[in-house]
Amino acid sequence: MRINYVMGIIFPNVHDDLLPEMTANRSMGSIPFYGRYRLIDFSLSNLVNAGISKVGVIAKSNYQSLMDHLSSGKPWDLDRKKGGLYILPPYGRSETKVYTGHIDALQGAMSFIKDSTEQYVVMCGANVVSNFDMEAMIDSHIKTGADVTIAYKRGKLPKNHRDIMSFQFDENSRVTEILLSNKIEKDCDFSLDVTIIERNMLIHLIEEASDRNQTNLARDIFQPNVNNLKIFGWEVDDFAAVMDSTESYVNVTEELLNNPIARKQLFTSERPVFTKTRDDMPTKYGLACDVTDSIVADGCIIDGTVKSSVLFRGVHVAEGAVIENCILMQDCLIGKNVHIKHVTTDKNVIINEGTSMSGAPSYPVFIKKGANV
């Protein structure tokens, strides 16, 4: 059922710098992922599948592709009279700067937050790929009487993520300590950047922090107030991964390719991941093709060999081409007898006949959008 007492906020630009090649022309939220999605689809779908029908997306920069993807919000059922999707670009006034952290981003969207009537706010980043029962997390937040509930995952810390929060808990899952170090080697409980908080409390905390010129939600609000605020953790058992570098993007894709359980958890029919459709034909497998262990979206035409790779919509692989351990984004054209291994191509890349190119598992080659190789 729809719940009318929770709204969502997504930060599609936070941590853009972690994947610099892919965010050269777009925000983190609009990075293509897993054949037919954009990273923001996972946050949006989690919110919508929890019954939330009002979502603000606080855009910062490079958001044309994001606007194109989100349009009216129809694919997520967010084209509404009441609520729906709100794209909130930077509010350009002489005294406002472009955001540097969550606090000033929220300050820039303050009128949207203040004009809302929902009691709670769920805030999400866009560099986490997960599909979990957010409704249960909201219920738990209300039941425990927490001020703040943050989703976390147990495992190895994403290394490149400088300000990722990791937590220590007491026996009731209340957070007793927040660490902001990326130097922890052993398994720990790190944040998935999904935070539930009461709207009025958020407004109060943001305005106070903003007056002190603070910008970082974790460092300036949560960490110093770990004893004043009741902060609880919500563990996500199912597959969840944080993108903190181009390599981690490739690794997460590979993990999904290799791990059928992770695939099942991320794409459960209970909570579909929604995205903008493109109305491509189904993929056409040619007479001489040999495709194994691969994820393939619609609209591809495959006449060559494809192994352990991800093909996005509209990729063409000509006869004699051999693609191994590659990620080929939308509408890439791979010519005859091309041999590529451990290569990730952005959209619209053309690799001409006969080209050979190879990266290493630990260092995949990345080819930028629209390149002609």
Next chain:
Amino acid sequence: MKKTECIAMLLAGGQGSRLGVLTEQNAKPAVPYGGKYRIIDFPLSNCINSGIDTVGVLTQYQPLELNDYIGSGKPWDLDRLNGGVHMLPPFQRSKGADWYKGTANAIYQNITFIERYDPEYVLILSGDHIYKMDYAKMIKQHKETGADCTIAVLEVPMEEASRFGIMNCNEDGSIAQFEEKPKNPKSNLASMGIYVFSWKKLKYYLEKDKDNPKSKNDFGKNIIPDMLSSNEKMQVFHFNDYWKDVGTIDSLWEANLDLLNPKIELNLSDPNWKIYSRSPSAPPQYIGKTAEVQNSLITEGCEIYGKVDFSVLFENVVIEEGAQVNDSIIMPGARICSGASVHYAIVAENAVISKNAKVGERPENTSNLEKWGVSVVGAGLTIGEDAEVHANVMVKQNIKAGEKL
């Protein structure tokens, strides 16, 4: 507001009884086609691509799934402030209620709907053909020739002409004679069941036809012959591209596999003339380590671990390891379990072919080629382990393990 020049009326009420178990719970236009489409996607996409944004869909037989599928018309851009897509089932009036008695009667009963838009022209379409056609060109020709009725025609092989409604034409393209399934055809111009009428004329003939108790209230049988004998100006419009009637199991099977034929030009994702459909939210297809896929169309949500050759797979189909699918159409959500084989068959939605079961036969392996044909497994049915379904069988209920049919 700009006046609506032409509206389309799409006849989607037919049962399509020759499709047997595929149309038991489902109107023919909602039958799945081509991996992710329904037959009705073709006329609807043609309409929007031709600039026609007011479409009435006449439904009568099993409309639930069709209603669901069309919804607000959003996937075809037919959710409009003015016009858009309208479902038009038969309805009750102060003087009683009537089913649609024939194609012409269905339009007659919706004269009020058409008059709300007060169009110059009405385009009559049916929901059982696969083709891409620019109706705007046909309407343009209709205007230029000053015709009262323009009928789209296709050149068919002379030996097949006796299966169609055949137009015998004068040199200027005007129609001299219309023969329904003639024994000795004089021409090979077959009617495609696509008509453009000047609305005033059509209305006159619909009302005249209504008052004739002997009439079957059908366009081909009554309206067209009546207009011809009254010397109205009737023209043909030539169409030369791919067109296929999918009224039978064999032709539905063939039309699906035509998408894999490199000699047939039918690109459904051509950006200039896309065929739109309502897409499910499924992840991309996964082709497993043990999979062997060749010469096939596969779509989102499928998981392939077995062998697939010369087949069309719809969304969320699972082909387990050791299963084999050849020359077949596997509709949404069906599962082919390990060791099972499917040859020359149509497996409908959510059917399960259990372990080591066999469905259909290759024509070269059959004992009696005369009786050979495509086998069909109905929606939601289960074919038990080790069961065998021979060629040319239409399965309408679950088949127990080991049973042979």
